[in-house]
Amino acid sequence: xxxxxxxLMNSSLDPAGFWFPDQASQNAELVDDVYFFIxxxxxxSFVIIVALMVFFVRKYKRNKPDHMPxxxxxxxxxxxxGWSIPVGIVGVILFYFGAIxxxxxxxxxxxxxxxxxxxxxxxxEFSYPNGATSTDLYLPANTPIKLVISSxxxxxxxxxxxxxxxxxxxPGRYTEFYFETKEPGxxxxxxxxxxxxxxxxxxxRVKVDPETQEKVMDPETGQPMxxxxxxxxxxxxxxxxxxxLGNPCExxxxxxxxKLLYAKKACVGCHSVDGSKIVGPTFKGLWGSDRKxxxxxxxxxxxxxxxxxxxxxxxxxxxGFNPVMxxxxxxxxxEDIKSIxxxxxxxx
Amino acid sequence: MSAPAVDxxxxxxxxxxxxxxxxxxxxxxxxxxxxxxxxxxxxxLLGGAFALxxxxxxxxxxxxxxxxxxxxxxxxxxxxxMVFLFxxxxxxxxxxxxxxxxxxxxxxxxxxxxxxxxxxxxVLGACFLMxxxxxxxxxxxxxxxxxxxxxxxxxxxxxxxxxxILGFSSIFTxxxxxxxxxxxxxxxxxxxxxxxxxxxxxxxxxxQVLATPVLAITLLLLTLERTMGLGIxxxxxxxxxxLFQHFFWFYSHPAVYIMVLPGMGVISELIAxxxxxxxxxxxxxxxxxxxxxxxxxxxxxxxxxxxxxxxxASIIFSALTFTVAIPSAIKVFxxxxxxxxxxxxLTTPMLYALSFIWLFSIxxxxxxxxxxxxxxxxxxxxxxVVAHFHYVMVGGTLMALFGGIYYWWPKxxxxxxxxxxxxxxxxxxxxxxxxTFFPQFILGSRGMPRRYYSYLPEFQDLHQISTVGAFIxxxxxxxxxxxxxxxxxxxxxxxxxPWGANSLEWYCSSPxxxxxxxxxxxxxxPYDFSGWKWDKRTEGYVRKxxxx
Numbered sequence: 001x002x003x004x005x006x007x008l009m010n011s012s013l014d015p016a017g018f019w020f021p022d023q024a025s026q027n028a029e030l031v032d033d034v035y036f037f038i039x040x041x042x043x044x045s046f047v048i049i050v051a052l053m054v055f056f057v058r059k060y061k062r063n064k065p066d067h068m069p070x071x072x073x074x075x076x077x078x079x080x081x082g083w084s085i086p087v088g089i090v091g092v093i094l095f096y097f098g099a100i101x102x103x104x105x106x107x108x109x110x111x112x113x114x115x116x117x118x119x120x121x122x123x124x125e126f127s128y129p130n131g132a133t134s135t136d137l138y139l140p141a142n143t144p145i146k147l148v149i150s151s152x153x154x155x156x157x158x159x160x161x162x163x164x165x166x167x168x169x170x171p172g173r174y175t176e177f178y179f180e181t182k183e184p185g186x187x188x189x190x191x192x193x194x195x196x197x198x199x200x201x202x203x204x205r206v207k208v209d210p211e212t213q214e215k216v217m218d219p220e221t222g223q224p225m226x227x228x229x230x231x232x233x234x235x236x237x238x239x240x241x242x243x244x245l246g247n248p249c250e251x252x253x254x255x256x257x258x259k260l261l262y263a264k265k266a267c268v269g270c271h272s273v274d275g276s277k278i279v280g281p282t283f284k285g286l287w288g289s290d291r292k293x294x295x296x297x298x299x300x301x302x303x304x305x306x307x308x309x310x311x312x313x314x315x316x317x318x319x320g321f322n323p324v325m326x327x328x329x330x331x332x333x334x335e336d337i338k339s340i341x342x343x344x345x346x347x348x
Numbered sequence: 349m350s351a352p353a354v355d356x357x358x359x360x361x362x363x364x365x366x367x368x369x370x371x372x373x374x375x376x377x378x379x380x381x382x383x384x385x386x387x388x389x390x391x392x393l394l395g396g397a398f399a400l401x402x403x404x405x406x407x408x409x410x411x412x413x414x415x416x417x418x419x420x421x422x423x424x425x426x427x428x429x430m431v432f433l434f435x436x437x438x439x440x441x442x443x444x445x446x447x448x449x450x451x452x453x454x455x456x457x458x459x460x461x462x463x464x465x466x467x468x469x470x471v472l473g474a475c476f477l478m479x480x481x482x483x484x485x486x487x488x489x490x491x492x493x494x495x496x497x498x499x500x501x502x503x504x505x506x507x508x509x510x511x512x513i514l515g516f517s518s519i520f521t522x523x524x525x526x527x528x529x530x531x532x533x534x535x536x537x538x539x540x541x542x543x544x545x546x547x548x549x550x551x552x553x554x555x556q557v558l559a560t561p562v563l564a565i566t567l568l569l570l571t572l573e574r575t576m577g578l579g580i581x582x583x584x585x586x587x588x589x590x591l592f593q594h595f596f597w598f599y600s601h602p603a604v605y606i607m608v609l610p611g612m613g614v615i616s617e618l619i620a621x622x623x624x625x626x627x628x629x630x631x632x633x634x635x636x637x638x639x640x641x642x643x644x645x646x647x648x649x650x651x652x653x654x655x656x657x658x659x660x661a662s663i664i665f666s667a668l669t670f671t672v673a674i675p676s677a678i679k680v681f682x683x684x685x686x687x688x689x690x691x692x693x694l695t696t697p698m699l700y701a702l703s704f705i706w707l708f709s710i711x712x713x714x715x716x717x718x719x720x721x722x723x724x725x726x727x728x729x730x731x732x733v734v735a736h737f738h739y740v741m742v743g744g745t746l747m748a749l750f751g752g753i754y755y756w757w758p759k760x761x762x763x764x765x766x767x768x769x770x771x772x773x774x775x776x777x778x779x780x781x782x783x784t785f786f787p788q789f790i791l792g793s794r795g796m797p798r799r800y801y802s803y804l805p806e807f808q809d810l811h812q813i814s815t816v817g818a819f820i821x822x823x824x825x826x827x828x829x830x831x832x833x834x835x836x837x838x839x840x841x842x843x844x845x846p847w848g849a850n851s852l853e854w855y856c857s858s859p860x861x862x863x864x865x866x867x868x869x870x871x872x873x874p875y876d877f878s879g880w881k882w883d884k885r886t887e888g889y890v891r892k893x894x895x896x
Contacts, residue, residue: 019790019793021794021795034720035726035793042714045709048710058796065889068624069689071689072625074629075628080681083681087677091716094720097722098721099666102653102659103660103663104723105725155496155589159797166725167725168656170583170589170590173656194489195485197420199800200801201414204804346773
């Protein structure tokens with residue numbers, strides 16, 4: 001493939017990154033080489049087509065209504081077969097290099113570092129060999145990585161533009177993608193298979209202060225900050241990070257741990273803590289309040305109510321809301337749920 | 349049922365019978381074509397309004413004018429209305445219905461009652477689809493992918509039923525066109541002497557008849573899953589959601605060619621007529637329509653390279669996809685070769701045809717990026733794909749439709765469209781279209797996913813350019829409609845043959861009499877324009893005296 005890029009076109013033709021984000025994986029180089037080959041074939045073909053069109057329109061203009069052009073040949077089999085041949089050849093070249101790159105991205109070496117990616121409405125959860133989990137993706141630099149992707153509910157698609165990586169997350173099966181990280185860096189990730197209300201915030205998104213609902217601005221650039229990203233770290237930093245992730249609540253009281261889980265387990269996407277309505281009811285003032293449900297019943301918000309709402313969210317749906325929350329059965333331990341309850345208690 | 353017979357030749361088909369009932373009960377293919385033209389145009393305006401709402405919402409990175417759920421419904425409505433109500437029926441059922449029998453020199457299609465039935469089935473299907481989408485607020489996108497759609501199974505079944513009913517309308521039109529072309533060609537018109545529009549409509553009809561039933565199977569399976577709990581598509585029941593995508597694209601990919609082939613046929617007519625020259629490589633163009641129809645059935649898996657289908661399947665589908673490039677390229681080359689050495693007349697329809705070549709070339713060339721496996725993995729479900737298929741569908745089909753409307757309008761209504769407005773519209777739609785969709789190629793390459801309500805601030809500039817373009821395009825379309833509709837009131841009376849074309853529809857008066865021709869004429873050579881001369885008095889072409 002290196003020869004291919006040297007012989008034909010390569011991505012150094014996109015120095016300012018006009019068409020592409022960073023080339024942050026081995027796979028990205030392969031994709032960009034083929035992309036720019038097609039790009040130049042397209043530009044040349046397009047220029048020829050339009051130039052001929054404009055030239056003919058100007059040269060062969062009708063000069064009066066009765067202008068009849070001279071009789072000319074109306075077919076030429078050699079020519080017609082002839083101009084199909086380059087089209088066919090380009091097709092074969094593109095197919096070949098596209099398929100080679102694709103097979104490459106689907107064939108991980110046996111020593112690839114495995115990260116599990118789980119999509120659910122509407123967040124990604126990454127889990128690492130040591131059992132740690134995170135909502136940002138952390139990867140070691142210069143390492144072959146195999147992602148094993150799954151979904152809890154509907155189709156999602158895990159997309160990291162800088163890696164030129166995309167793979168659907170399909171409920172009921174694992175899908176895979178292999179690539180090799182390069183230097184340390186920070187990249188965006190997205191969900192690219194439509195999955196409902198919060199589809200567009202499932203991945204890198206503008207950072208919003210959960211208390212004020214205001215965009216958080218970067219004091220240096222004055223631009224809105226983003227969160228939920230892919231971090232490629234030097235090996236040592238990566239290992240340090242894994243340790244932290246392995247035990248997130250160490251040294252914290254229950255309410256603070258709950259606050260951490262609230263962000264980490266994506267409760268923040270749907271439940272505000274400032275009284276505003278997002279997708280689900282706010283946590284502010286929830287504790288001890290009377291809940292009226294869509295089926296007409298009601299209950300007081302106590303430990304049991306919160307626990308049931310976490311594990312069986314469709315059981316008691318507050319009037320005015322849709323039953324869209326997935327169950328957190330298996331995603332939160334009993335300890336975690338206690339911490340969440342403590343956090344909700346603290347939000348008067 | 350049918351309207352009372354009136355002496356042929358005394359009244360054109362518009363004045364042939366009066367009153368609303370004479371239209372609603374009509375079996376005249378011309379009136380049915382006009383009714384289709386009206387309903388598909390209304391669908392276009394409706395779908396366009398949804399598109400503008402979507403683009404307006406995307407003007408800023410965060411919330412702009414609506415909630416995310418509303419946005420999700422808007423893009424679903426835009427897609428469903430444009431695909432199922434506008435673009436599939438537009439050219440075949442509206443222009444095709446009007447032109448096809450006259451080009452064959454016959455009084456009507458083979459099965460006039462089936463033709464009217466197809467119209468009412470369309471109306472029924474359209475009402476059903478719109479009602480179900482409105483009533484249950486469907487937000488799945490026009491693709492209805494499971495298992496997201498399984499959560500809303502009743503509504504999706506109802507919407508799929510609407511699409512299925514619309515499919516019958518397509519099938520009926522297809523059967524009608526196939527039978528009419530096979531059995532009713534005039535003396536001397538072999539298949540290879542037909543106008544190329546008829547070849548493209550024939551190819552389209554074959555796809556309609558063969559692909560649409562797959563949609564019925566899908567609907568049946570969805571219903572079985574819902575009522576009997578058979579796990580087919582829903583993983584919660586042990587089904588496979590990827591199977592749904594196979595079924596869906598097995599219909600919907602051929603449907604893409606249902607959308608674009610008739611447009612290619614229209615363009616072949618326009619380029620030949622306005623170059624006043626025999627179309628170059630007739631048989632290659634005709635065969636390429638059939639090749640596209642056939643190959644269109646073999647490439648559906650290229651929508652699914654990232655879906656989790658097997659590697660082998662993806663590789664085979666990628667290889668097959670490139671075969672479609674050849675017939676598409678043949679058409680473009682032949683249109684250019686037709687223009688070479690011609691006497692090119694830049695009428696409004698010709699401007700649309702040139703616009704088509706520009707836009708369709710971009711649409712086709714960017715298809716190469718998406719057929720290439722590893723590049724598609726990066727570009728799939730981004731704005732690159734959105735831009736690509738709009739270049740093909742809108743840049744292709746919509747331009748061909750407008751070109752066709754301006755070309756046949758004098759024949760249909762006996763009035764010349766407003767030329768200034770036509771030219772302005774061709775210019776505005778061309779500029780508006782490129783400004784809307786070209787930036788989306790850049791957005792997509794940079795990683796902007798489609799169907800996003802909010803997006804990262806770095807994408808905002810390109811989105812804003814795109815939104816401005818969409819409104820220019822919207823104005824262009826309105827001007828285009830105004831140019832033809834206003835001509836009904838104050839347009840110049842159209843001569844029988846304003847363009848000097850030689851297919852049979854230009855031999856009868858504008859508008860044509862109720863029965864088109866008293867006796868079926870013999871076939872003409874549709875691409876021999878030498879028999880016509882300009883007549884100053886009527887500002888149209890008349891037969892040269894020696895042959896008249």
